[in-house]
Amino acid sequence: MNLKGKTVIITGGSEGVGAAAARAFAAAGANLVLAARRKKTLEVIADELRNKTRVEIFTMDVSDPDACTNLFKKAQFEFGSVHVLVNNAGYHVRGPVETINPDDLGRMIDVNLKAPILLCRLALPYIRESGGGAIINVGSLAGRTPLPGAAAYCASKSGLRAFTFALADEIPDSKIKLAVVSPGTINTGFIMNHLDDALDINFSQPISTAEEVAEAILELCSNAQREKSMPAGSGFLTMVTYLFPWIGRVMRPFLERKGHAVKRRLLAERHQKNLAAGD
Secondary structure, three states: OOOOOOEEEEEOOOOHHHHHHHHHHHHOOOEEEEEEOOHHHHHHHHHHHOOOOOEEEEEOOOOOHHHHHHHHHHHHHHHOOOOEEEEOOOOOOOOOHHHOOHHHHHHHHHHHHHHHHHHHHHHHHHHHHOOOEEEEEEOOHHHOOOOOOOHHHHHHHHHHHHHHHHHHHHOOOOOEEEEEEEEOOEOOHHHHOOOOOOOHHHHOOOOEOHHHHHHHHHHHOOOOOOEEEEOHHHHHHHHHHHHOHHHHHHHHHHHHHHHHHHHHHHHHHHHHHHHHHHO
């Protein structure tokens, strides 16, 4: 897809993968509508990119259905069309289900699953009217294989993955590409700011950058893939452990030990940075 002059909506567009995707789409010449809860962080990325392309911001909570509707109305009003939706906004509270506040369990489903489903539904007529485009959902390797200590998050991302594939089969001739990118641990604040609570096993595999995930999102808009798992080796591992759960149970202690060592190194590096900043 030639993205020059196309309109791209990105939820969670102020930081991390969302901001990296905004930079990548801007470099490709797309117009941007960036949505997130915090106006100040949206303004920072918007100001950075306005010398490259047109950027509009929309402060919202994706779990608010009225705000979702108004997001598309704004994009249509500002640019006259919508071509691409990137469902990137996410929410994660880590820990065993019994220790998590019930409201937080519900919010993980609301933000990670219900909101993308609604946003996809709202996007379809707009993208169809524009002559076609793409919807890219940001999933997770946690949606491909279960992780104890992240049960609700896994459920939300697994549901999003299944929804993406099912919706793609519902509209095979619509000229709307449906795909999901499923990364493992990403070097963003989404997990790096919560190292103490993060599962050890999360760090047993190579860590992707936000820019690598953003590039995958861009590629999925145009290629024939329905899913991009990254890193590729980790994607293969999740497939094996999903098909053969006993392999996952056997490997888990090894992966947790490996991840624990990496996590300890990351915590030590963070401590050293904090000390240096204090000096």
